[in-house]
Amino acid sequence: MRVIILGADGYLGWPTVMDFAAKGHEVWAVDNYLRRTIAQQTQSEALIPLPNLQDRAAIFKAEHGKDVDVRVFDLCDYHRLAELVKEVKPDCIVHYAEQPSAPYSMSGFDEARLTLRNNLDVTFNTLWAVREHAPDCHIVKLGTMGEYGVPNIDIEEGWIDIEHKGRKDKFLFPRAAGSLYHTTKVLDTDLIWFYVRTWGLRVTDLMQGPVYGLSTDESDADERLFPNFHYDDIFGTVVNRFMVQAVAGVPLTVFGKGGQTRGYLNLRDTLQCVGLAMENPVEKGELRILNQLTETFSVNDLADRVKRVGDQMGLNVEVKSIDNPRKEREEHYYNPTHSGLMEMGLKPNYLTDEVTASILEVVNRHKDKIDPSKIMPRVKWS
């Protein structure tokens, strides 16, 4: 297939570029390094410095023999994107290209506005470019499980049948996100669903939980092909951050009571899920929503697991509760359905002790690069 990957420099974008190219797809990789720019501005650089996209594409070609067509531009520029879609006539566009940090989106007016505008504009531009130049193209959009928040009812896969006063209809599952970043993904979903039903576009919206890990078949060949691995308070998600804290001898920082429960998945499973979505496109006029996670943990569960495995490796891991910088429920019901991708063939890589140990080992090789001053939360929600 001919695939354009938007946000190709990201934690998930780059591994997807390599995975799809290795499988024989023709891949165009687009990014403007917004995440790298923000990381520099906020002193939140990734653990392992990485070459730029063109250089990584060259290393990838040398290791794996496959070409990737890299394009560096801002996807908020509609005309650049439209030209590319017109040129490529893709079968699929994978859209990862959003400002992905919840704390950044909550850190001030300029940061919030950048997040709102960038994320909405890229989604809007993608819908228009497809409608104008490749109306049969399947868009695979990365949403987030965070769109749903933590409702007191079971979370279905995107939709819910509601019976009310003796009558019935089907609706988007209600959303109530916990940060402005997550809220921009709610807005994306509303916008996508409007244009899908109005224009007959085809879209899969993947509601993804936090991802962990850095090993993929392609990246394991050369560490310069690693995904960007963040452990800082801006871009670091909780599992990856705990791994770095364990290695650095910094107590694992649990926000508040630590009962916050989320659905997680291994980076390798993101690749499987996005691949399954691409290989099984939906009909025109359909918005398919899939919950992309393999298992749920509370923050306390995760801390206990990293501590246990870390201690077995002699790391002497401590766990410490700190004041919660976010506004969120610290104890709540959480039961998300996630059978859709399993039925499509997902073979989960769970967060076993072996997987935990393997991530800790990689981080330990880069222990000298850890800057503990980047770990503690700097942004408060209110």
Added chain:
Amino acid sequence: MRVIILGADGYLGWPTVMDFAAKGHEVWAVDNYLRRTIAQQTQSEALIPLPNLQDRAAIFKAEHGKDVDVRVFDLCDYHRLAELVKEVKPDCIVHYAEQPSAPYSMSGFDEARLTLRNNLDVTFNTLWAVREHAPDCHIVKLGTMGEYGVPNIDIEEGWIDIEHKGRKDKFLFPRAAGSLYHTTKVLDTDLIWFYVRTWGLRVTDLMQGPVYGLSTDESDADERLFPNFHYDDIFGTVVNRFMVQAVAGVPLTVFGKGGQTRGYLNLRDTLQCVGLAMENPVEKGELRILNQLTETFSVNDLADRVKRVGDQMGLNVEVKSIDNPRKEREEHYYNPTHSGLMEMGLKPNYLTDEVTASILEVVNRHKDKIDPSKIMPRVKWS
């Protein structure tokens, strides 16, 4: 009270400015004439040419003896808005300042992007300016009944209790709007609800149906104080457009089957509703949603009514179905709850034959200004 009215030049904005000032409130009126600019660009000028805001404020002062502080700037400029909020420290901000045309929002990429950016930016800027400079200020935001679409269940006032698999929670009532313009108001609601619950702001979001009429206590004194009255395909809402078609001898254009049912209200009732919302502010952290309509009609009902009253006045009104330029259900269930504002004291002005006749009479006085070429729909949804 000290009140800032955003979108003060609009069909509803200007009557609200006068109504509030006449009642003794201190009023700041903000607009950048975006609607007038678009009307010129699309040859969709209002029936009666109106003076600019400063000139109307002077006429209003001469007629009614009250001052209005007019400020002309673009509310997408956050710093201008923030300065004004800091200066005024308003008790209430009424937010009408959005690109309000559904057909315009569906007419092309540039028009869609302007609608998305303008509407989201003004809402976002308003929330931030209040948080930074007047955190106790009550925001009264104009949403639209169109946010809900036409679900097959009763429409509640903004929220719904859902019981699902034996568990319960309360959610925003699901939304599925029929144009990009209406969808931007869905995004507004999501954004507002996020910041209300995160920052403890106080907001009333009024889900308003299509408004008709041009008579208010203040505008009746001098036609230069009329609201802008549109009958064109871009800004004209259905009741006002039918009135003009009846007077002009152009058959009333029913889109498709004409079973499209909506909740309507008189311009005078908009003033009552917005006033009631302002005088009864909500607690901090509360998003109150009220459905702002007084009665429901199908398009066929409205056409029949205008024809009957017009014929009694000797107008010889015809009704004609045309291909529906929109993508919408032409026959559907529709039962919106709208008791909240009634309980707060709203005394409805229904669309009686007398009210219909009085609007037809005003339009008839301006019959020479009607341009029939502006009536037929130019924008198709797909």
